[in-house]
Amino acid sequence: MRPRRKAREKAIQVIYSIYSDTDMEDKPAEFTTEIEAKTQQVLKFDRAELNTMQKKFIRFLVQNTVENIDEIDKLIKKFAKNWDFHRISLIDKSVLRIAIMEMKYSDTPNKVVINEAVDLAASFSGIKSSRFINGILDAIMHKETNND
Numbered sequence: 001m002r003p004r005r006k007a008r009e010k011a012i013q014v015i016y017s018i019y020s021d022t023d024m025e026d027k028p029a030e031f032t033t034e035i036e037a038k039t040q041q042v043l044k045f046d047r048a049e050l051n052t053m054q055k056k057f058i059r060f061l062v063q064n065t066v067e068n069i070d071e072i073d074k075l076i077k078k079f080a081k082n083w084d085f086h087r088i089s090l091i092d093k094s095v096l097r098i099a100i101m102e103m104k105y106s107d108t109p110n111k112v113v114i115n116e117a118v119d120l121a122a123s124f125s126g127i128k129s130s131r132f133i134n135g136i137l138d139a140i141m142h143k144e145t146n147n148d
Contacts, residue, residue: 003051003053003054004054004057004116005116005119005120006050006054007050007054007055007057007058007061008061008098008102008116008117008120009120010042010043010050010054010058011057011058011061011062011065011098012091012094012095012098012120012124013042013094014035014038014039014042014058014062015062015065015066015094015097015098016090016091016094017038017041017042018035018038018062018066019090019093019094020090021038035062035063035066039058039059039062043055043058060106061098061101061102064101064105065097065098065101068101068104068105069097071104072096072097072100072101072104073085073097075100075140075144076088076093076096076097076100076136079136079139079140079143080132080136089125089129091124091125091129092121092125092129092132092133095117095120095121095124095125095129095133096117096133096136096137098117099113099114099116099117099133099137100137100140103137103140103141104144110137110141111141113137114134114137114138114141117133117134117137118130118133118134118137121133121134
């Protein structure tokens with residue numbers, strides 16, 4: 001598995017862990033100690049060794065996703081037409097949140113981000129979820145960003 005893909009996979013798991021904890025749901029992004037604890041918890045269960053660059057990338061993805069969660073969730077709500085936000089599974093939201101953050105706040109080409117998100121969604125949730133995520137991210141790429 002490519003190094004960044006493994007990092008994205010772990011970041012999705014951290015975001016899932018953060019937002020599956022109802023105590024964390026309403027806490028502001030300033031709770032970095034708790035966010036770091038969730039990150040360490042997920043990393044601890046990974047038997048594969050992660051290098052320093054991968055761990056740094058995971059922290060970048062997680063921290064920036066949490067810091068921008070309101071804006072990210074607004075985009076999901078805007079482009080998930082005919083879907084109640086609360087009906088979207090937490091794993092699909094986690095994939096979308098990480099991907100949208102990376103599309104908006106990194107220099108990774110959008111097409112790379114979308115491809116990675118679709119592949120990860122397929123492995124975490126299945127083909128229907130990957131199609132759903134592809135549709136939302138493609139719409140965001142064409143209507144919200146200029147980074148192709």
